[in-house]
Amino acid sequence: MTQASGTLPPHAIPPYAVQDDDLALLTDLYQLTMLQAYWGEGMRERATFSLFFRRLPETRRFMLACGQQHAAELATRLRFRDAHLAALAETGLFDDAFLEWLGDWRFTGDIWTLPEGTPVFENEPFMEVDAPIVEAQLLESLVMNLVQLETVIASKAVRVVLAAEGRPVMDFGLRRMHGVDAAVRGVRAYRTAGLAGTSNVLGGLRHDLPLSGTMAHSYVLAHDDEEAAFRAFARRYPGTTLLVDTHDTPEGVRKVIALMDAEPGLRVGAVRLDSGDLGALAREARALLDDAGNPEVKIVASSGLDEWQIAALREGGAPIDGFGVGTEMGVSSDAPVIDLSYKLVEYAGTPRLKHSPGKVNLPCRKQLYRRHDAEGRFVGDVIALRDEPGIEGEALLRPLVRGGRLAAEEMALAGEARERVADALGRLPEALRRLDPGPGDYPVTLSPALQRLREQG
Amino acid sequence: MTQASGTLPPHAIPPYAVQDDDLALLTDLYQLTMLQAYWGEGMRERATFSLFFRRLPETRRFMLACGQQHAAELATRLRFRDAHLAALAETGLFDDAFLEWLGDWRFTGDIWTLPEGTPVFENEPFMEVDAPIVEAQLLESLVMNLVQLETVIASKAVRVVLAAEGRPVMDFGLRRMHGVDAAVRGVRAYRTAGLAGTSNVLGGLRHDLPLSGTMAHSYVLAHDDEEAAFRAFARRYPGTTLLVDTHDTPEGVRKVIALMDAEPGLRVGAVRLDSGDLGALAREARALLDDAGNPEVKIVASSGLDEWQIAALREGGAPIDGFGVGTEMGVSSDAPVIDLSYKLVEYAGTPRLKHSPGKVNLPCRKQLYRRHDAEGRFVGDVIALRDEPGIEGEALLRPLVRGGRLAAEEMALAGEARERVADALGRLPEALRRLDPGPGDYPVTLSPALQRLREQG
Incomplete structure (x- = not known):
């Protein structure tokens, strides 16, 4: 050598x-x-x-x-x-x-x-x-x-987007991706794949994907109690998302409802579920919010999600309005x-x-040709010599x-x-x-x- | 959100x-x-x-x-x-x-x-x-x-180093790692884990790991024949490694031997096997080289190797002197x-x-204490409060x-x-x-x- x-x-x-x-x-x-x-x-x-x-x-x-x-x-x-x-x-x-x-x-x-x-x-x-x-x-x-x-990141992310069936998917993967270049250029791949937003500030600013964020457990824990944390954050950021699972998810949702009842001017955009049985907790949270007259408060979920889990939640009818996806998508763990x-x-x-x-x-x-049917659907590709005449399809x-x-x-x-x-x-x-x-x-x-x-x- | x-x-x-x-x-x-x-x-x-x-x-x-x-x-x-x-x-x-x-x-x-x-x-x-x-x-x-x-890269790499049982392991993973930061800081992790060298020029120069390289199939293919490629490269880089599997591995080894016979001053350090049954081909190559009086020419292997394959080759007694490892180690594919x-x-x-x-x-x-036995072997850790008195072991x-x-x-x-x-x-x-x-x-x-x-x- x-x-x-x-x-x-x-x-x-x-x-x-x-x-x-x-x-x-x-x-x-x-x-x-x-x-x-x-x-x-x-x-x-x-x-x-x-x-x-x-x-x-x-x-x-x-x-x-x-x-x-x-x-x-x-x-x-x-x-x-x-x-x-x-x-x-x-x-x-x-x-x-x-x-x-x-x-x-x-x-x-x-x-x-x-x-x-x-x-x-x-x-x-x-x-x-x-x-x-x-x-x-x-x-x-x-x-x-x-x-x-x-290619690896976008090809994983597009599956997550497909599984979410139009519900927004947000990138929460900065902390798990392989280094700073992966995290930042990964956001470009996420933009290409159709994600709705990213928590990654530099990535989102540089690659033109909206920034998206909620709050962390540490914010709740730094306050004397969950109510105080919710109140301070919602006052500061009208329409924000409150993280409700620090102690007990349904209890957290009830505190959000009590907060909205106590301060009618306060707007909460969504609650975030980040642990437990997301499908069951989403149904419970939805029922609590609806019964309290807050159908406009959305539910977003995170916690080790991938395309399979999102598809299962969608199939199970979980009332989840958006997904925050980190680890599995960030390293494309099944096909890195x-x-x-x-x-x-x-x-x-x-x-x-x-x-x-x-x-x-x-x-x-070479040249790559993609053929379309009358409706514009892709029906097959031909790999040809670059200058080969007579090949049908769009030269890509x-x-x-x-x-x-x-x-x-x-x-x-x-x-x-x-x-x-x-x-x-x-x-x-x-x-x-x-x-x-x-x-x-x-x-x-x-x-x-x-x-x-x-x-x- | x-x-x-x-x-x-x-x-x-x-x-x-x-x-x-x-x-x-x-x-x-x-x-x-x-x-x-x-x-x-x-x-x-x-x-x-x-x-x-x-x-x-x-x-x-x-x-x-x-x-x-x-x-x-x-x-x-x-x-x-x-x-x-x-x-x-x-x-x-x-x-x-x-x-x-x-x-x-x-x-x-x-x-x-x-x-x-x-x-x-x-x-x-x-x-x-x-x-x-x-x-x-x-x-x-x-x-x-x-x-x-x-942490992820070093923890995978140290397993590869252990499997190689003292044979040198070289990082060939630049092209598979997740972006430029992973590739360059990955080399720092490889240095820590005990790799012998890296093909990654910037990574090796920046993080003080010896650079290591052979030749690519494209070099062989760009020449009119394999002999011409081997001759030109070995003359230019005395003691280099020649890649012998472009057409047929044993045939490639015979050409290396013929070249050394024809030009007695020419030094070839090693041959590299990059496809096929590496254990069987290594044995065949070793026999060909030894029979021709070239026991000093080493054999290095690459091609989708991980710690398990290296361990299997070692257990099978494959006469391989060094390993080039890329993809699996570069993304820690089993635990990314x-x-x-x-x-x-x-x-x-x-x-x-x-x-x-x-x-x-x-x-x-907190503080983490590691306890050693009389021979200095690690026997167990204690997680303690930072200022807790009376905990035995080395404070890490x-x-x-x-x-x-x-x-x-x-x-x-x-x-x-x-x-x-x-x-x-x-x-x-x-x-x-x-x-x-x-x-x-x-x-x-x-x-x-x-x-x-x-x-x-």
Whole structure:
């Protein structure tokens, strides 16, 4: 194994999180050693790398391709700084001439991407990078890391949204997600997937999802009694949500009712249930509130919820008006990874293919076509060669970066991801919108030319 | 539900990752609304919050407490910037006077922490924060996010290290981890857990773990044939590792041998197996290499490995000299979360306790004592009140922050986490170092005073 070490220059205050300026260096060592080898061997021909996954997780019927357009945008502004080059020099693995070249490294190629939020299936390209191999190779590790996160999170979240059947779902996952980047970019994925709000202030402000919040048990406990806590918070935040399970849920609801009776001007928007049998407690709370003449006070629930539990609560008719979802959605606990690959499929104009028994490997530059029926419903996809004529359907891969420059009008479409997903959900076969696996696979076929190439390969 | 939105001021170039300057704003909305409520109610008394988990994941025998000292250090430098205050003002939830106060917010309290890498068990405090409630409350979301990541990753990784029984384990997980912060701080957790190296350049440079790398299939495929790729890479990087499974593993090994025969000066350090039956292929590769007089060429394996597969390979006697581990370790796929709680346990000198049927809630400021036998082995822990006299054992919680100031000499000890873990593994009961659950729980008891308080509560 090539082993090496080096040091970054000391900071007056060491950075805690990863700063944008350092992202070029967030790569696997072998990308840099391979780059130097290509460079030294004079291998400057254009390559195409294709980003796709081979297999859906067992508990997914489709994935939402997310993060690829943002990753492509970032690729156009990756730069190696002097501090990076100094640290790489110290490893002893790299020549001065190569490091000088790396200091001038810019991405000058093309990147084709699916629009943010496109539903995708096995073997379908999310992104294809056409560039000199010394540029396309370098993007691998970072692009995979970035796309993996948003795709995994959005694809879990959309199931939660579907299970809630129109009831608002709020992200409460900041504390459980894997680090600060996951928590913040996760909110972008949640926005795409259709969540109604987030408790995450930085995430919501940065990625344009409404902020949402209630109160914590600690607030109740810091007061002398629950009534005092409810009164102070509801006076301060008219229409807020009060957390009623600190001691006993029905008792908490009764205190909210007593408070509203005692102060008729006080508005309480909702009560939140955060423990126990949520279905039974919601029914009891609803009855108490209705009997007291407060049908306008809503009930929101949280406490380890996932799409299955929400579906069960909905099926059981629990009168819950909104769901706060954290842990299970925040790490996509049933499917925390997708087996993304970033494969060399063409070099110097020649198809390239790894021999992988039992695996589908598709050579050459490609395009993905989605076919619709007369009502606009998706009826099947065709993976074809990029320039193959005569393939029906909507061509989904679009050139977002050309010659290292971002097409601003294409990038602007990334902002419409939420609307795209909402629209696409209505066009997906109904079977795919169910949580359970079952009959109704989505047909993905290979074009005639790609089929021929595979058989030759 | 309190709902609100606002906008951060536009950036010339929007930041991609989370910058350190923005971390104060990485909190749940309710922390800020509760802060304003406390502030408005004149609630400035000191509170103590305790960070712990209630239940070990099924597949863990212990956790390594990681990230709490770094999070405490960060707490001393959190600041709200003008841009944050402007965005919060726009939500309409906050008064100008409160925002002015927030602009001056500093952490002035004390933080007691376990040293980085301490093995911990159910209900044991990782950290206790003693501060005015308006300071201690605010830390909750960010501290939990930060500690959760490093604790989850290190606690998975240490199992992989144990399974490898002294063979080096390398982190190959950058592409699968949840975002850029997880990938980089994950390397700090890997260092603590005892990994030998990482492929992650920024992570390794920043957190002082040797960089490690081989080559990718794309490098082989970009060349006209495998021999050409091996020759070019081995000439460029003497002693490197060659990836031999692009077409056929035994055939790849034969090509490496032929290359070494043809160029006697060429040094190949190892071959890497990345697919197929790793045990059988390793034996075949070892035999081929030994028969050809190359016993010094090592064999490293990767491909979806976790602690169970490594243990099976070790038990099967597979001649593998090192392991590259990515996906499963990178997201801790069998236990991607730990149910950390950050609970108010004392306010204004009074114990506070949420009523949670079936759950252990421990009021008041605490200390954790670990008892050793004559050989220094850990024989049991006692959770006690912070100032309770007469408890035997080593007091593990240490005051890292006093009056808002970091104790530099304590913080320096965080750098010794790797050595601390290596030492602690030898002191843990042997049963806990096994991968499988089984007899041999570690005894954690409550001190007499804490027991009495619980019974009264």
